[in-house]
Every structure is written in C-alpha cells, then in structure tokens.
Amino acid sequence: MNVVSEIQSIEKEQIKFLTFSKSEVLRKKNDQLNRFLDLKRALALGNLERGKVKITFVDDIGLKMVETTIWALTDESVILKKSTIIPLQRILKVA
Template sequence: MTIDFEIIEKEKIETLKFPHSEVLEEDSAIKERKNALERALSLGNLEHSKIQIYFEDGVSKKMVETTVWAVTDESVVLKKGVGIPINRILKIELLQIGL
C-alpha cells in the first residue's frame, strides 16, 4: 500500500491542511478504522507500539509511522500534540514487533 503514499515525519504533519470531508465511503470501513484506532491507542499506551497511519491531506496521500497517544472524537493525537483528523485516515496498520 505504501507505493502511492508519501512517507512523512510526524513533525511535518502540523504544517498540513486537511479538508473536512470523509475519505472513506463505506460504513463498514469507517467502523473498521474506529476499531483499529482503539487497538492502536491501547498498544501505544501499554507497549509504546508503533503503527503506520495512511491518510490524505488536501494535496496527496501520506503515511506516518508513529505511536498513538490519544484519540478524540475528531482526531488522533500523536507525540507533542500533533493531530490527524480521523475522517482523513484511510488505513491503520499495526507493526509486527519481535517476530
């Protein structure tokens, strides 16, 4: 999936502009994203596990590898308070560690 995605450092995310529209079309995909975010939050808080977040700003598709610190109703909060709007997240992948 990374072929179409620009890899970005989390520190650069705060400079991006995000449209308000939803990037996912199906309710099942939105529910799956919510479940993945809850897992990522638990793993981030308990084990400091990193994940890959695939998202879309107003310009292109991007991917960041990071730890989720918090999830609000509207955004995913990363280290230093950097946020990504949930409605702009296409996919979350948990990284396999120690395999």
C-alpha cells in the same frame, strides 16, 4: 499502477504543516467503524507497549503515511506526540 509508490512517507513533525479537507475519505459506515476500532487497538498498543503503527491518511495534496505512536483518540481526531493531530475522517488505514 502501484499505489504503494504513490504514498509519501513523512515524519510526524511535518503533519502540523499539512492542511486537511473536512470530507470523509471512507464512504462506507462499516469501513469507518473498522477504522475507529483499529485506532482503538493502536492506542492500546501505544499505551501498553509503546508500539508504533503506520497511519495512512490523505491531506489536501495526496496520500501520506506516518509511523508513530498514538497518544489519544477522540471522535474527531487522532492525537500524536507534541499535540500533533490528524483528523479522523482523513485516515484511510491503520496497520
């Protein structure tokens, strides 16, 4: 099974139409900490160099991936352009 082929690539404008469960997708506390550190680096990259990152996350339907710039980061969410929000606990990976 090829996981990459199961990830749906979407535009950031589509995120506002998605629904998210409140459960955490990463079970290990260390993985959650590393995700937050990766997001902080991605935020700095976006602010300093207008660099885009790929965020892999899970909505109520399945795996999604968006390539975007992170504008802000809170303890509970990632904020993209036009106040688009992805709940932090639903993010699997930042690259």
